Amino acid sequence: xxxxxxxxxxxxxxxxxxxxxxxxxxxxxxxxxxxxxxxxxxxxxxxxxxxxxxxxxxxxxxxxxxxxxxxxxxxxxxxxxxxxxxxxxxxxxxxxxxxxxxxxxxxxxxxxxxxxxxxxxxxxxxxxxxxxxxxxxxxxxxxxxxxxxxxxxxxxxxxxxxxxxxxxxxxxxxxxxxxxxxxxxxxxxxxxxxxxxxxxxxxxxxxxxxxxxxxxxxxxxxxxxxxxxxxxxxxxxxxxxxxxxxxxxxxxxxxxxxxxxxxxxxxxxxxxxxxxxxxxxxxxxxxxxxxxxxxxxxxxxxxxxxxxxxxxxxxxxxxxxxxxxxxxxxxxxxxxxxxxxxxxxxxxxxxxxxxxxxxxxxxxxxxxxxxxxxxxxxxxxxxxxxxxxxxxxxxxxxxxxxxxxxxxxxxxxxxxxxxxxxxxxxxxxxxxxxxxxx
Numbered sequence: 001x002x003x004x005x006x007x008x009x010x011x012x013x014x015x016x017x018x019x020x021x022x023x024x025x026x027x028x029x030x031x032x033x034x035x036x037x038x039x040x041x042x043x044x045x046x047x048x049x050x051x052x053x054x055x056x057x058x059x060x061x062x063x064x065x066x067x068x069x070x071x072x073x074x075x076x077x078x079x080x081x082x083x084x085x086x087x088x089x090x091x092x093x094x095x096x097x098x099x100x101x102x103x104x105x106x107x108x109x110x111x112x113x114x115x116x117x118x119x120x121x122x123x124x125x126x127x128x129x130x131x132x133x134x135x136x137x138x139x140x141x142x143x144x145x146x147x148x149x150x151x152x153x154x155x156x157x158x159x160x161x162x163x164x165x166x167x168x169x170x171x172x173x174x175x176x177x178x179x180x181x182x183x184x185x186x187x188x189x190x191x192x193x194x195x196x197x198x199x200x201x202x203x204x205x206x207x208x209x210x211x212x213x214x215x216x217x218x219x220x221x222x223x224x225x226x227x228x229x230x231x232x233x234x235x236x237x238x239x240x241x242x243x244x245x246x247x248x249x250x251x252x253x254x255x256x257x258x259x260x261x262x263x264x265x266x267x268x269x270x271x272x273x274x275x276x277x278x279x280x281x282x283x284x285x286x287x288x289x290x291x292x293x294x295x296x297x298x299x300x301x302x303x304x305x306x307x308x309x310x311x312x313x314x315x316x317x318x319x320x321x322x323x324x325x326x327x328x329x330x331x332x333x334x335x336x337x338x339x340x341x342x343x344x345x346x347x348x349x350x351x352x353x354x355x356x357x358x359x360x361x362x363x364x365x366x367x368x369x370x371x372x373x374x375x376x377x378x379x380x381x382x383x384x385x386x387x388x389x390x391x392x393x394x395x396x397x398x399x400x401x402x403x404x405x406x407x408x409x410x411x412x413x414x415x416x417x418x419x420x421x422x423x424x425x426x427x428x429x430x431x432x433x434x435x436x437x438x
Contacts, residue, residue, distance in 0.1 A: 013246060013340060014031050014145065014244075014246070014340075015031065015032045015176075015178055015186060015243060015340065016029050016030060016031045016032060016055070016057075016147050016151075017029070017030060017032055017151065017188055019039075019111065019151070020111070020112035021041070021062070021067075021109055021110065021111055021112070021128070021130075022062075022066065022067035022068075022069065022070065022109050022110065023067050023068040023069040023109075023110055024067075024068075025110075025112045026060060026062075026066070026067075027060065028041050028060060028062065028148040028149065029055075029057045029059075029147045029148050030147055030148055030149045030150055030151040031145075031147050031149075031150045031151065031244065032151050032153065032176065032188060032243055032244070033150050033151060033152050033153065033242075033243060033244030034153045034154065034176075034210055034241060034242055034243040034244065034350065035097070035152075035154070035209060035210075035240065035242035035243070035244040035245060035337075036094065036096065036150060036152035036153075036154055036244060037152045037153075037154035037155070037156040037158050037159045037208060038092060038094060038130070038131050038150075038152045038156075038158050038159075039128070039130040039131065039149065039150070039151050039152055039158075039159075039160050040092070040094070040102050040104065040130055040131030040132070040133050040149045040150060040152075041061075041062040041130065041131070041132065041133065041148050041149035042059075042061050042062065042133045042136065042148055042149060043061060043062055043063070043064075043104060043132040043133055043134050044061040044062065044063035044064075044065075045134055046061060046104075046133050046134050046135065046136065047134065047135055048135060048136055048137065048141060049061065049133060049135075049136045049140075049141070050136075050140070050141055050142070050143065050146035052143060052146065053143055053146035053147060054143040054144045054146070055144075055145075055146065055147065057147070059146060059147070059148055060148060061148075062132055062148070062149075064107055064109075064132065067109055067110075069109050069110045070107055070108070070109045071107065071108050071109075072089050072090070072105060072106070072107050072108075073089070073090040073105075073106035073107060073108055073129055074090065075087075075088065075090055077090065077129075078157075079106070079129050079157060079158055080106065089105035089106070090105060090106045091103070091104070091105050091106075092104060092105065092106055092131045094131075096138075096139075096244070097245065097329075097337075098138060098139050099138045099139075100136070100137055100138025100139045100140045100141075101135075101136065101137045101138060101140075102131065102133045102135070102136050102137075102140060102149075102150070103133065103134060103135045103136075104131050104132045104133040104134045104135065105131070105132055105134070106129055106130070106131055106132070107129070107130065107131075107132045108127060108128065108129050109127075109128060109130070110125050110126070110127065110128070111125060111126050111127075111128040111160075112124075112125050113125060113126060113169070124169070126163070126164055126167050126169050127163075127167065128160070128163060129158060129163065131149075133149065150244070153174060153243075153350070154208055154209065154210070155207070155208055155209075155210070155352060156208055160190070161173075161174050161190060161350075161352065162352070164190060165352075170190050170191045171191060171192050171353060172351075172352040172353040173191065173192050173349065173350060173351045173352060173353060174188070174189060174190045174191065174349075174350050175187075175188075175189045175193045175347060175348060175349040175350065175368065176188045176189075176243060176343070176347075176348055177346070177347045177348070177362055177364035177368055178243065178340055178343055178344040178345070178346075178364060179344065179345065179364035179365050180308070180344035180345045180364075185364070185365065186364045187364065187367075187368050189368060189370050191370060191371065192370070192371040193347070193349060193368055193369060193370055193371065194369040194370065194371050195347055195360065195362075195368065195369055196360075197360040198347070198349060198358035198359060198360045199300035199301065199302075199358060199359060199360065200298065200300055200351070200356045200357065200358040201213070201296035201297050201298050201300040201356060201357060201358075202297060202298060202355060202356050203355045203356055203357060205355070209240045209242070210240060210241040210242070210350060210357060211238060211239065211240050212239050212240075212241070212296055212297065212357060213239065213296060213297040214239040214294060214295070214296055214297075214336060215295045215296060215297060216294075216295045217250070217254060217258070217292065217293070217294055217295075218292070218293045218295070219258065219261040219262060219290050219291075219292055219293075220261065220290045222261060224254050224257045224258050224261065225253050225254060225257045226250075226251050226253050226254040226334075238332070238334055238335040238336060239296075239335075239336040239337075239338065240335070240336070240337050240338065241338050241343065241348065241350075241357060242337050242338065242339055243339070243340060243343060244339075245337050245339030245340065246339050246340050246341065247324045247325070247326050247339050247340075247341050248304075248309070248324060248325050248326065248336075248337060248338050248339050248341050248342050249325075249326050249327065249328045249329065249335065249336060249337040249339075250325055250326075250327070250328060250336050251327070251328050251333055251334055251335075251336070252327045252328065252333065255325060255326070255327045258292070258325060259277065259323070261290070262289055262290060262292075262323075263279075266279055266281075267279060268323075271322070274322065275326075276311065276322040276323060277322065277323045278313075278320050278321060278322040278323070279320070279321055280315060280318045280319070280320055280321075281319060281321050282318070282319065285306040285307060285310050285321060286305055286306050286307050288306070289306040289310070290306070291303050291304065291305050291306070292304040292309060294338075300358075300359075302338075302342070302346075302359060303361070304342055308324070308341060308342065308344070308345070309323065309324045309325055309341060309342075310322065310323065310324060311323075311324050311341075324341045343359075344364070345361065345362065345363075345364060346359045346360065346361055346362055346364075347359065347360050347362035347364070347368060
């Protein structure tokens with residue numbers, strides 16, 4: 001096969017959702033990321049946050065002075081865990097796996113919740129601490145990835161899930177159903193789902209990421225090899241579920257063995273432009289190639305079908321298929337990351353209360369049954385945003401199922417415009433002086 005060039009955005013995808021924040025409420029679009037912990041939005045004073053997006057959404061910077069309920073987070077607040085000097089804003093600094101970064105300060109404002117009660121969607125609200133970014137770098141600046149921010153759904157107390165649970169708004173659980181097959185869309189539920197057939201595996205203790213113990217990877221009944229020198233139990237202990245990652249990453253020894261098992265006779269070529277191993281094929285890959293089976297602690301299995309682990313691209317009049325599994329990064333050679341390629345077309349439940357993750361193959365274009373605080377379970381249907389772009393950049397619908405009925409407590413300390421401007425000036429001064437953030 002001759003050298004071929006394919007634009008990266010033709011196969012990369014991400015999932016995002018809409019949030020209503022502030023008083024009056026304004027809409028913001030944030031990428032759904034289970035691999036990080038903090039929700040942040042680009043601030044009006046951000047020096048290098050994107051202003052336009054190719055994802056079919058209109059970007060809107062968060063301006064604290066526009067919201068009557070916005071206030072900066074005090075250095076003495078329990079959620080301020082960075083080194084903080086009295087009188088200065090509580091700063092945050094985030095670095096992501098692709099090298100991109102977000103820096104800013106923490107604020108508190110009202111999050112409007114589309115809550116499920118008595119078979120209807122009603123309005124509710126909660127106090128939310130999140131980041132107001134004054135600087136962003138790397139892929140966060142690119143138009144093909146540009147959104148208002150990132151919705152981190154990790155396990156720290158700053159995570160949206162834990163903040164809502166600590167306010168008795170929802171149980172400590174959430175679920176997503178990422179629709180694949182190029183259709184886009186899906187469902188995100190903050191709360192408890194009521195679906196059968198899920199297989200569960202326990203989470204590893206004392207981990208910020210959703211990290212589980214993997215027992216084996218099998219193809220055609222044969223185990224895939226990996227370097228067990230880093231594990232006394234013979235398990236791959238670093239296996240992370242991450243909706244903010246597109247593909248899947250496995251150790252190099254496992255990857256090379258996987259190629260031999262999947263392609264015993266097929267000729268493949270490495271495309272340097274995409275850093276992918278590809279081949280031309282006519283027909284159904286599900287009929288010709290094997291299913292990859294991951295087996296986890298407690299015996300739970302996750303089946304990855306050829307239609308999942310192959311990336312389909314157009315190559316002239318032919319169809320090009322590329323391997324979606326990749327070699328783990330050199331800095332973490334034994335780490336396994338299961339990204340959207342693995343998680344799509346499955347209902348995945350993150351049960352923090354019982355410290356476990358569950359999943360089941362699911363039609364994410366249909367509906368998910370959600371438990372409510374009052375009345376019978378309610379069906380939540382899939383939706384999409386920006387139909388012109390859903391082939392490559394699907395969207396999630398954010399739906400919150402409340403477990404308690406108490407009304408939200410109003411925020412105190414209404415901010416006037418002068419105070420908000422003073423706060424942003426102080427924030428910029430901190431960065432100009434180069435003070436340590438973490």
